Each structure stands twice: as C-alpha cells, then as structure tokens.
Amino acid sequence: MLLKFRVANVRSFREERELAFAVPTGKTAHAARQVPVAGGRQLDVYPLIGIFGPNASGKSNLLKGLVEMRTAVLDSYYQWATQRGVPRELFALDPAAERETSLYELDFVNDGIRYTYGFELGPDRVVAEWLHAYPRGRRQVWFDRDASRRQPFEFPGDRLKDRAAMVKMTRPNALFLTVAATNNHPELAPVFYWFERNLWFLTPEDERYQREEFTRQAVLGPQRDRIEALLRAADLGIEGVEPVETRVAGRTVTDVQLIHTGADGTAYPMPWESESFGTRSWFAMLGPMLLALDEGAVLLVDELDSSLHPRFAAEVVRLFQDPEVNTNDAQLLFTAHDVSVLSTPSGKRLLEPGQVWLVEKDKIGCSDIYPLTAAQPGRHEDLPTSYLAGRFGAVPDLGEGQVGRRLRSVKTPKAG
Template identity: 60%
Template structure:
C-alpha cells in the first residue's frame, strides 16, 4: 500500500508537497485499514484520498506527478538519452526553477509488510541523487545512496545489495539505478521496481474511453464470475440495466448491448450507440476499478466527476472504502470538483477530514496541498457546507455576479476605445 508521496518542482508544485494515506496522529478512523508491518506493529492507512480545489489550482498536477514518477522508474534506462536530456516539466513561473532539481519520493509497504522509501532528484542532464531505504524491523536500512556531486557517486552501506560494483559501473549518469537493476532482473531490486509497474494506474474519464470500454467488455467474457460482478456494478448504479450482452464481430472487436427493463416488461437489449454518455463512462470505469480491487493496486482517477453523476462517483469511492469488497488493500486517489461528494444523501460524510485534501495557489502561482484535518473540524461539522463557505480554503475566490460584471466592464471599455478612435 502507498503511504506517502512527496514531490517538488513539477508543474505548479514549486515547493515540496506531500500527499499522505496515513491516518493523522494514528487516531481512530472507521475508514482506515490496519496495515500489518514486518516489525509486528500496525499502521492505520486510508484506502481513499480525494483532492478538491478551484479550477487551475493544481489538483491534476498531483496525479500527473505520480504518473511522471512511475514513468521515470519504468523507462529511464531505455528512454532517456544524453542528447535530449531528462524530461522534467519543472515549475515554469520562476526562472530559478530550471536550475533546481525535480524531486520525487514515495513510502510504500509491500505484501511482506516491509516498508520502503524510494526517491530521486533529477537535473536536466543527470540524476542528481537517488536513494532506497528499507524498514524490516522498524529501523531504517540504507540499501543505496547516490549523489552525483560526490567523487564516489554510489554508496551501498552494509553491503546488502548484490552486484554493487557492476551496478555502479553500468548505471548511466542520466538513468536511475533502480531501472538499470530491474532491466537485468536484479533479485533484490526488481521487486521494488515491480511495485511501480503494478501500481499508480491512471484513468481520466473523458479520455481513452473506447479502450476502457473494450477492457470492461473483455471482463464480461472472462468468466461467469467476472460477468456477474460487472453486471452487478451496472445494476447498483440504478441505470435500469438488468444485464449485458457481448459478442465478437468479424474483426475480433467486442460488441456490447446492455439490457434495459422497466415497468415489468421483458428486458430489451439496446445498441451501444444509444446509451447515454454517463452510462458509457461508468461502464468504461468498471473494468479498471475491478482490476485495481483484484490486484490491490493504487488507482489514480483525474476528475472523477467530469463525466459521471455524483452518485456514480460516490459508488466508486465506496467500492474502495468497503473492506468486504476491497479485500486486497487497493487504494484510490481521485480529483474532483463536485462538493456533493463530501456528503452522503442521508447525512454524514463520504470522506473523513484526513481523506479530503485541498489545493490552493499562492501569490506566485505555486500549488499548496493540505488535508482538511489540519483545520480540525468537529465530528458534527458538515464538510460540504464548510468547504463551500471557504472555511478550509480551496474554493474559487469569486463573488456572485463577478464574472458578469467583468464582462460588462470589458465591453464598456471596448466601446469607449472605439468611440475615441
């Protein structure tokens, strides 16, 4: 499971920002899972985090940064070349940022309960630093530490890592040692690499929808159990759908028709083209949701509510929150605009204060990320009402009618300039 993610100098994330799944102060939380660690202790960890904020406040950049880190780990050895430099996407509003490193770090726990910390700092032409720590008995073990400014760039304290000399000799200055090691199937470091390979899967509901529709259709054909789960998720969203039909066309593509029923009449299969955009978006999301739940992966969904009704979005959150459904410790990070996701219809909270993160931009245009738990809301406080009132920040600083007045002022100014000419 992912515990923490830290990042700096990526897009609008100028200074170091941290996103944490760990329950604040290890307090009691009905939403948290008790994660067993290798030292015998347990750590309360959230299965879901939601990131809210005004437009252009940097919500999506948190997801993007996680994707950038994953891509760097998976492809630095094969894709980064000396003549093109290292892709960084640094903060653009400060000229000094180009000369500073881009920083990434994650804390995570693998299936054996061992906690790991892995991170690196990138310059334009070389990896400035890279580190890997393990905590098998609760105390930090340094597996390797890399610093490009030292005469001896690579250090392997404790001689824990096999093939140290070869790794140090063959890792290019512009590639990550972890990628280099996994490229040769290093027995100790490849499992850390594999954590990135099997996690941080991203979904943007408004893009790549045909591919995800095809994947959900494939799940319908896999087995009777897989079909049952997909159809149940279609029914639970209250779409009037009683089932689904799927077959292969002559080109091998899946053709889906959903069966609709109403008024006691026999269910009627409808052509895919007549289904609503919301229905198709939910269908396309079901496949990735089930894949994450089946494998215990971390799923990233940018703008969960962009093409989904708030009820659909809330159901996606509940899938990860419910321990009887999410049996393998899968996690969800999503961004959204819709404040109704902060409240369930019958009253109460869909997300706890520690699960609700907000983004704001400062006067420099840099994003600040913080949890609502920092504001210490009371247990009875309605988070949606407080959020909309600006009690926690993270909402647009705009008064009612302000946009209309701005347009009127612009039109008036343009008319005056025309008359003067």
C-alpha cells in the same frame, strides 16, 4: 500500500509538499486499515483520499506527478537512452526552476516491508537517488546516490548483490533502480514491480475508448457477473450484458451490447453508440476499478465527478472503503470539484477529515496542499457547507455576480 508522496519543482508544485495516506501517529481514524509491516508493527493507512480545490489549483498536477515518477522508474533505462538530458515537467512561472532539481519520493509497503524510494532530477542527469527499507522495522539504507560526490554511489551495510556491475551499467541520466530491476536484481526487482503494478491513472476523456475495450474484454471473461451487478445497481435501466458476434474484414469479432428493460418488461439490446456519455463512462470505469480491487493496486482517478453522477462517485468511494469488498487493500486517490461526495444524502460523512485534502494556489501560481484536519473542522460540522462557504480555504476567490460585472465592464465590439 501507498503511505506518502513528496514532490517539489514539479508542475505547479514549486516548493516541497507532501500527501499522506498514513494516519499521523497518535491519531484515530475509523476508515483506516491496519497494515502489518515487518518488525511486528502495524500502520494505520487510509484506503482512499479525495483532493478538492478550485479549477487550475493543481489537483491534477499532483496525480500527474505520481504518474511521472512511475514513468521514470519504468522507462529511464531504455526510453531515456535516446534523449538528451532528463525529461522533466518543471514549475513554469519561475526561470530559476530550470536550474533547480525536481524531487520525487514515495513511502509504500510491499509484501509487508516498508520502503522509501526517491530521486532528484536535474536538466541533464539524475542528481540524487536513494532507497531505504525497513525489513526488520528499522531503517536500512540500501543505496544512496549523489552526483556531486567523487564516488556517486554508496551502499551502507553492503546489503545489495552485484553492486559494481549495476553501477557500471547506470548512465548519468538513468535511475539505478530501473537498471538493476531490468537486469532482474533480486532485492530491487520487487520495488520496481511495485511501481509497475500501481499508480494507474484514469482521466474523464483520455484513453476512455481503451478503458471501454478493457471492460468489454473483462465482460467476456470471469468478470461478467460482477460487471452486470454493478451496471444494474447503478439504476441505468440496464439488466445485463450480451456478447454479440459480428463479421469484420472476413473474421468473426465478439463484442458486447447492454440490455435495457422496456416498459413492457421486454429486453432490448441497444447499440453502443446510443448509450449516454454517463453510461459509457461508468462502464469504462468498471474494468480498471475491479482490476485494482482484485490486485490491491493504487488507482488514480482525475475528476471522478466529471462524467459520473454524484451518486455514482459516492458508490466508487464506498467500494474502496468497504473492507468486505476491498479485501486486498486497494487504494483510491481521486480529484473532484463536487463536494457532495463528502457526505451522504442523510448528512453523514462519507469521508473522514483526514481523507480530504485541499489544494490552492498562491498569487505567483505555486500550489499548496494540506489535509482538511489542518483547518480543525468541528466533530459534527457539515463539511460540504463549510467548504463552500470558504471556511477551509481552497475555493475560488470569486464573489457572487462578479463574472457578470466584469463582462458588463467590457465594451461589446461593434459589428462590421
């Protein structure tokens, strides 16, 4: 499970900032899961977090920072070999950012062991890299890399095998973790594979057709009953999914179509192109979401409410919160604008304050992120109402009617 993510000088996050799924020590959280870790300890960890804030505040940038870290871990050995320097997405509004490093660090639990892995990237090389593990409950430094040292690599405790061979294979612009895991290093491969199996990124439009196809293939397999149940539960007028065979370029291709119930109770298959955008978006979500729940993976969803009705978005939240559905400790990190997902129609809280994080930008474009608990909401305070009223910050600095006043102040160009 993902515990913490630190980032600095990445996209709109100029200064170091941290997002935490782990509940702070001494705090009680009813929605948290107790995760056993080596050394006989347990950590309280949220199964999901929602990030809210104005447009262009940096919500998506945080998710993209996680994806960039994952991509670096998976690709630095092969993909970066053909590049000059290191690919980075820097803070763009300060020329000094180019001369500074970009920081990425993750705390996570894999197979009961907690790890802290991070690195700093410069313009042309990996400036620093480290891995700490807690196999007995106490921190062990497995390796520490610092490009400014005469001998960049240190291995306190000599816990890793084949160190010299792996160091020799590591280019200045490649991550040591990637090199070692690509060569099946026994201790480091599990850390690498955690990144491969997690941090899956979904956006409203990007790769939607691929996600639709992924769900289609899931329907044709053992997931059909579950997907049909979720389609029916969404009250879209859909009764089921029907495989359809067509001939394409001389070969038989199996596709699916959704079955709707008419006013007379008759089942009507509908062409896929006739389905609404909302229906197709929900369908495209189901395959990846079920896979994440089954695998116990971390799923990143940008703008959860963009193409889904608020009731649908709330149901996605409930699935990850429900311990009887989310039996493998999967996690969801999503961004949204619609704060109605914070509460149920009856006014009860759907997310605890510790699961709500807010993002806003300062006057020079730097993003800041903080938990709603920092604003100390009242125990029975209505979170959506107080948020929209600006009590917690992270809302647009926009007065009522301001857009119209600005437009009226600009002369309409004359025709001609």
